[in-house]
Amino acid sequence: MLMWDETLFRDPDVFEIDYIPEQFNHRESQMRELAFMVRPGMKGGRPLNTILKGLPGTGKTTTVRKIFSDIEDTTSKMIPVYVNCQIDNTKFAVLSQVYKKITGHNPSAAGNSFKRVFESVAQLISEDEKVIIVALDDANYLVYENELNKLLYILLRSHETYPKTRIGVITIISDMDVDLTTVIDARVSSVFCPTDIYFPPYQEEEVRSILSERVLQGLYPGVLSDALLDIVIGHTLASGDLRVGIDLLKRATLNAEREAERCITGKNISEAYQISKYLHLQFCLKSLKKEEADILRLIATLSETDEQLTMGSLFEALHAKNPIGYTRFYEIIKKLDAIRLVNLAFKEGRGRTRLINLRYEPDKVLSYLK
Ligand SMILES: Nc1ncnc2c1ncn2[C@@H]1O[C@H](COP(=O)(O)OP(=O)(O)OP(=O)(O)O)[C@@H](O)[C@H]1O
Ligand SMILES: [Mg+2]
Structure with missing residues (x-):
């Protein structure tokens, strides 16, 4: 059992959102x-x-x-x-x-x-x-x-x-x-x-070196295995935002401490990820213009039903309220795809129908959009 004065953190500040890293490589x-x-x-x-x-x-x-x-x-x-x-x-x-x-x-x-x-x-x-x-x-x-x-x-x-x-x-x-x-x-x-x-966005090796550095500074040796660090790196790359990885390390360590573990487990990480993954969503939303946020809101609302959303059906639904041109509409969708809020895919077989999938649960998106 970990006692009050026992901790897995060598330096917890290292994982705080306003921490200014001493080592600032790749920039x-x-x-x-x-x-x-x-x-x-x-x-x-x-x-x-x-x-x-x-x-x-x-x-x-x-x-x-x-x-x-x-x-x-x-x-x-x-x-x-x-x-x-x-x-x-x-x-x-x-x-x-x-x-x-x-x-x-x-x-x-x-x-x-x-x-x-x-x-x-x-x-x-x-x-x-x-x-x-x-x-x-x-x-x-x-x-x-x-x-x-x-x-x-x-x-x-x-x-x-x-x-x-x-x-x-x-x-x-x-x-x-x-x-x-x-x-x-x-x-x-x-x-x-x-x-x-x-x-530019950080490449995989850059994310690895930045996160390894934080782990070295912030956690005691042996607290996080290499295999689990790889999982953290994978989650970070999926969101494209370093903050997800840093937050994930902090939450997973806190979870391990709560369960009186001496090192972080896979379960600690997957539970932490359920929270950390929304960090990117929050930060991305702030970069959206009103027009883009409105379209995202519509995507989330339409995604709440079971029906698969396509570019065509979205444009129709949007056009009913807002006489936006298709070019502008397409630019906005591409942006939402680029910042990894939605994923664009082609439907197998029949023609070239484009599908839009929200990367987060619609209710989460709607609640953060408020
Ligand atoms: N090269 C790096 N080395 C170490 N840590 C880094 C590096 N780049 C970013 N970070 C860390 O990643 C997090 C995000 O960085 P920062 O806030 O500077 O990004 P930003 O470009 O301003 O993002 P936003 O546009 O969302 O405001 C911070 O916690 C920061 O410490
Ligand atoms: Mg910033």
């Missing part, structure tokens, strides 16, 4: 590229703007967090401001984060206009000759309501109104379909001129 070129773009700010110049793009769980946020912590350790000239746009999704909310980072407190809610707050930010940074680098994580949340244009306009053209302000922007996008060049106004793009940095 050297992206780290180097981003550092290069941001570097002018270290000497008081204006950082070059970037767009970090890649599917969920490919290391974009971690890359920015690591670069930002390096900046903070190295200089006080450049102030990095990290903004989670899922939470702060208006230009005022983003600006408030900038203000808070500089002054240490929120702009007082009473009677503070955007203009006033921006003025004080501009004044503070030009007085102290500071440079600001803002990371807009999950910036697709700013695209709706056109907030992104308004925000970038103000940040990037600030020197026209407040000379000596130097601000650079890192935009992070996990929606591979968002093409910022089509979203951004001409008057913004002339000052934005971003460089794209791409984060």
Whole structure:
């Protein structure tokens, strides 16, 4: 029996969602590229703007967090401001984060206009000759309501109104379909001129090395066998998201502890997977535009019946409510397939009927879509 002070974890933090890994391999070129773009700010110049793009769980946020912590350790000239746009999704909310980072407190809610707050930010940074680098994580949340244009306009053209302000922007996008060049106004793009940095999905060997590293750091030797690690890697690759693997390791270990095992069993893993597998679903849903989420909702609703869903029947059902063109419809389905929410297949025999299968239980999808 494992007692209170006995544990299988050497370091449980290693499996936490906000853990910043010390070892961050396979992203050297992206780290180097981003550092290069941001570097002018270290000497008081204006950082070059970037767009970090890649599917969920490919290391974009971690890359920015690591670069930002390096900046903070190295200089006080450049102030990095990290903004989670899922939470702060208006230009005022983003600006408030900038203000808070500089002054240490929120702009007082009473009677503070955007203009006033921006003025004080501009004044503070030009007085102290500071440079600001803002990371807009999950910036697709700013695209709706056109907030992104308004925000970038103000940040990037600030020197026209407040000379000596130097601000650079890192935009992070996990929606591979968002093409910022089509979203951004001409008057913004002339000052934005971003460089794209791409984060490809991890290959099997990369997933193996990253997860093996976590196991080594986080668990005592012998707690997880190689054969079971292979199963964890398989589940991770199936979802395409490293977070599933990391979460699975944590839950399986907790399950083993609860059952007072000295090492993780296959049953511990399969039980943990029943929960961890939905993590990818949750993270993917956040990258969907409303139109795409609506189609996914319809797929889930139609999948609740026994009838096999086909492209044709889905398009018909959709068209009854929303006069969408087939090309756009097909693009959306391909995206849902690419991010592994649905699986497209051809029906055996008769013609080339395409079947759509949801990869998760319809009721789970519907409940997470809420
Ligand atoms: N190269 C790597 N080495 C070690 N751990 C990694 C690596 N890449 C990602 N991770 C881990 O995988 C998880 C997901 O990474 P991260 O949050 O940076 O992805 P993301 O690209 O920002 O995803 P999303 O688009 O969903 O926000 C984190 O827990 C992170 O620690
Ligand atoms: Mg992220």
